Amino acid sequence: EDDGIPRVRFPPKPEGWKGDPGNPNFRALGTLSPPVMRKIEPAGPHFLAFARRKRHGRTFSEDER
Amino acid sequence: MNEEVDGASPTEGVEQYAIGISFGNSNSSIAHLSADGKAEVIANEEGDRLIPSFLSYVDGEEFHGTQAKSQLVRNSRNTIGYFRDYLGKDFKSIDPTPCHSSAHPQENASTVAFSIQDTESETPNTVSVSEITTRHLRRLKQSASDFSGKAVTSAVIAIPTDASEAQTEALANAAENAQLNVLQFISEPIAALMAYDARGDHKDKLVVVADLGGNRSDIAVVASRGGMYSILATGHDYELGGVTLDQVLVDHFAKEFIKKHKIDPRDNERSLAKLKLEAEAVKKALSLSASATLSVESLAEGFDFRSTINRTRYELLAGKVFQSFTRLIEEAVKKADLDLLDIEEVILSGGTAHTPKIAQNLKSLFSEHTTVFAPSTSPTAINPGFLAATGAAIQASLIQEFEKEDIEQSTHPMVTVTPHIPNAIGIEIEAQEGTSSFEVVIPQDSAVPVRKTKVMQSLSDGEMVLRVCEGQRKIKTTKLEQRSKAETNGEEDSDEDSDVEDEEAVRERIWEAIKPLGEITAKVKKGLKVEVTVNVGADLSISITARELGAKTGVRGNIEKPEVTENGQA
Numbered sequence: 001e002d003d004g005i006p007r008v009r010f011p012p013k014p015e016g017w018k019g020d021p022g023n024p025n026f027r028a029l030g031t032l033s034p035p036v037m038r039k040i041e042p043a044g045p046h047f048l049a050f051a052r053r054k055r056h057g058r059t060f061s062e063d064e065r
Numbered sequence: 066m067n068e069e070v071d072g073a074s075p076t077e078g079v080e081q082y083a084i085g086i087s088f089g090n091s092n093s094s095i096a097h098l099s100a101d102g103k104a105e106v107i108a109n110e111e112g113d114r115l116i117p118s119f120l121s122y123v124d125g126e127e128f129h130g131t132q133a134k135s136q137l138v139r140n141s142r143n144t145i146g147y148f149r150d151y152l153g154k155d156f157k158s159i160d161p162t163p164c165h166s167s168a169h170p171q172e173n174a175s176t177v178a179f180s181i182q183d184t185e186s187e188t189p190n191t192v193s194v195s196e197i198t199t200r201h202l203r204r205l206k207q208s209a210s211d212f213s214g215k216a217v218t219s220a221v222i223a224i225p226t227d228a229s230e231a232q233t234e235a236l237a238n239a240a241e242n243a244q245l246n247v248l249q250f251i252s253e254p255i256a257a258l259m260a261y262d263a264r265g266d267h268k269d270k271l272v273v274v275a276d277l278g279g280n281r282s283d284i285a286v287v288a289s290r291g292g293m294y295s296i297l298a299t300g301h302d303y304e305l306g307g308v309t310l311d312q313v314l315v316d317h318f319a320k321e322f323i324k325k326h327k328i329d330p331r332d333n334e335r336s337l338a339k340l341k342l343e344a345e346a347v348k349k350a351l352s353l354s355a356s357a358t359l360s361v362e363s364l365a366e367g368f369d370f371r372s373t374i375n376r377t378r379y380e381l382l383a384g385k386v387f388q389s390f391t392r393l394i395e396e397a398v399k400k401a402d403l404d405l406l407d408i409e410e411v412i413l414s415g416g417t418a419h420t421p422k423i424a425q426n427l428k429s430l431f432s433e434h435t436t437v438f439a440p441s442t443s444p445t446a447i448n449p450g451f452l453a454a455t456g457a458a459i460q461a462s463l464i465q466e467f468e469k470e471d472i473e474q475s476t477h478p479m480v481t482v483t484p485h486i487p488n489a490i491g492i493e494i495e496a497q498e499g500t501s502s503f504e505v506v507i508p509q510d511s512a513v514p515v516r517k518t519k520v521m522q523s524l525s526d527g528e529m530v531l532r533v534c535e536g537q538r539k540i541k542t543t544k545l546e547q548r549s550k551a552e553t554n555g556e557e558d559s560d561e562d563s564d565v566e567d568e569e570a571v572r573e574r575i576w577e578a579i580k581p582l583g584e585i586t587a588k589v590k591k592g593l594k595v596e597v598t599v600n601v602g603a604d605l606s607i608s609i610t611a612r613e614l615g616a617k618t619g620v621r622g623n624i625e626k627p628e629v630t631e632n633g634q635a
């Protein structure tokens with residue numbers, strides 16, 4: 001059956017794995033690589049929503065409200 | 066100008082009606098949103114939806130479109146065409162060598178103009194390219210108004226990706242002189258993409274838009290992310306287009322004519338103009354039928370001419386030109402640092418995109434998973450001549466109610482120039498035998514902020530680690546067994562001029578995790594559907610959630626924004 005959902009094998013949790021303080025099931029390992037500045041073409045409905053969010057400094061979820 | 070009309074408050078009672086315009090050197094189109102909300106290209110009073118960008122004057126009467134273009138034979142001096150790319154340019158920067166039968170460009174106050182008899186008077190007038198553009202746009206606007214019965218006041222115009230500020234400014238001024246307010250300019254390839262995406266598909270994809278026109282060909286490689294478009298690379302050839310193909314046929318037929326009559330029809334201006342027009346018609350016919358006949362009364366020195374050519378012959382004669390289109394596209398993909406395998410869609414736009422062989426060549430250039438949208442390779446292709454106007458009309462409908470200031474702010478680099486993540490973000494998974502692979506959640510070249518969710522079904526059981534990483538696509542080449550010498554012997558026409566003739570290789574895309582960002586642990590049952598959401602903020606901080614599909618709660622984690630780098634970009 002191809003429902004578009006990939007079947008995947010996750011690696012097992014290693015012995016002695018420790019989460020971040022206050023978050024036993026998560027640990028941060030690194031930060032995002034430096035971004036590249038590019039221009040988004042100012043066209044289409046999705047861009048207009050993006051521009052509205054950016055101009056008003058809103059996040060996705062704030063925008064959805 | 067038009068202080069009252071263009072001011073912040075639209076005149077009461079007058080319905081704002083915006084259209085989309087595609088304005089090419091060869092053809093123009095106008096489009097609007099029909100009552101059912103679908104963008105459609107409008108026919109002018111002659112019934113043409115592809116309107117030649119031509120004006121012609123006979124005894125002071127102005128002809129436009131098809132009627133004007135047909136004047137190229139009898140009245141070439143007072144017929145203007147192929148002028149768009151002269152707008153907003155210094156005369157010194159253009160190549161004024163006459164290459165078309167139409168009125169030749171001339172220098173006027175450092176800009177380009179034409180000397181034409183556009184009134185009943187015998188003395189010609191010097192008419193600037195800006196004024197010609199105004200007249201052309203006025204006719205397009207009038208056609209749209211006549212069609213819809215509403216007064217067209219404004220438009221979105223599609224322009225090439227390499228249009229300079231001087232050019233767009235000149236075009237905006239020329240439009241204003243035609244009482245047409247340009248709401249916005251949008252890039253032609255983006256307009257073409259929007260015409261396709263209006264069918265409801267906004268999936269993330271890498272797309273090549275190849276706009277193959279009359280005088281020029283323009284390529285854009287575009288990352289489409291969440292319905293937003295970033296151009297990764299462009300390529301242009303200002304000497305490659307439908308006219309190049311017309312020339313192949315002109316030369317072919319001229320040679321046939323010489324064989325018969327020992328006269329070269331290309332030596333006479335009027336004969337050449339006739340031959341060009343008819344060769345173009347034959348070329349278009351060959352896009353649909355297996356053969357086409359050129360028939361010209363009194364081609365040169367009173368001799369009529371009739372000659373038939375089949376498609377195979379044409380494709381042979383034009384083979385080199387066809388290859389140039391392929392090469393231009395290949396180069397653009399390379400310039401974008403991509404592999405041909407990365408391209409999911411190729412959209413062929415522009416009149417020359419009707420040519421079956423060009424589309425077929427691209428079909429074999431790209432992978433079998435790539436859809437080539439052209440009339441001859443895809444049953445769902447949209448007429449390539451209509452794409453730019455259609456996209457412009459969609460944009461016009463989206464912004465026609467906006468205040469001028471709103472549009473200006475939204476299109477300003479402060480908004481449009483934005484950080485894009487250079488690598489994909491996703492989950493590292495196990496492939497066979499200890500090797501790892503990577504499932505993309507957010508593709509590379511996505512603009513931030515961005516939020517994406519991915520569902521995966523687990524094949525593993527127990528306490529697992531969902532490792533969020535940056536990942537990169539690699540091309541894996543697997544050499545197939547070398548074919549035996551005996552087998553290859555005597556095989557003269559090998560596929561391509563590849564260096565390693567005896568080695569066949571299978572190339573495929575694989576994903577590799579390159580940098581871990583964080584880990585989530587969870588107890589997972591085999592068959593469980595796990596939903597991972599990655600949210601990258603405008604400051605590049607990341608929040609991640611993983612939960613069972615449909616569950617209310619799950620594990621959350623946050624990754625801090627990176628330290629500012631030396632160039633201050635992060």
Ligand SMILES: Nc1ncnc2c1ncn2[C@@H]1O[C@H](COP(=O)(O)OP(=O)(O)OP(=O)(O)O)[C@@H](O)[C@H]1O
Pocket residue numbers: 088089090091092093277278279280281282306307308345348349350352414415416417418419420450
């Ligand atoms: N059915 C067809 N088959 C082959 N070529 C076609 C067909 N229809 C139109 N063309 C060619 O397409 C070219 C015009 O393309 P288009 O309408 O996209 O022009 P344009 O964008 O105005 O061109 P440019 O600005 O490059 O001069 C012409 O050379 C024309 O002969």
Ligand SMILES: [Mg+2]
Pocket residue numbers: 089090276277278279415
């Ligand atoms: Mg064009």
